[in-house]
Amino acid sequence: MNFRSSLVLSFLSLGCGATVWGIDAIVAPVAVQAYTARVEVILDRAANESYEGMVRRAELVARTAAQRGFDRDLLANEVSIVVVGRNGGMAAPVVTLWVTRSQWQQRPEARRWATYYRNSSRLLGF
Numbered sequence: 001m002n003f004r005s006s007l008v009l010s011f012l013s014l015g016c017g018a019t020v021w022g023i024d025a026i027v028a029p030v031a032v033q034a035y036t037a038r039v040e041v042i043l044d045r046a047a048n049e050s051y052e053g054m055v056r057r058a059e060l061v062a063r064t065a066a067q068r069g070f071d072r073d074l075l076a077n078e079v080s081i082v083v084v085g086r087n088g089g090m091a092a093p094v095v096t097l098w099v100t101r102s103q104w105q106q107r108p109e110a111r112r113w114a115t116y117y118r119n120s121s122r123l124l125g126f
Contacts, residue, residue: 039080081097097110
């Protein structure tokens with residue numbers, strides 16, 4: 001084998017290696033990581049509002065935050081929303097909503113995926 005044929009063989013092997021690498025990059029795309037979008041909302045008590053009224057407002061806020069979280073961020077595969085109620089300087093969680101994107105698409109109901117904190121009414125002074 002002379003110098004010229006070994007040079008051609010070297011270029012061919014280099015080209016094949018680059019081609020195989022290029023195919024590998026196309027076949028195995030870069031993985032995208034999904035994550036949980038977390039939101040905390042502070043909800044002040046309205047004048048003469050009952051605890052049940054605050055819970056209903058907290059549900060609406062949690063539902064809206066979940067929908068917006070999925071709409072705004074396509075990589076978020078789940079959302080976690082904590083709605084904290086405030087009354088007279090005291091604060092406590094009222095509703096927590098944790099749901100995956102697929103669950104929300106099947107049933108976009110805050111009550112289905114929410115956790116309620118019954119003792120918060122006493123902690124908030126109701």
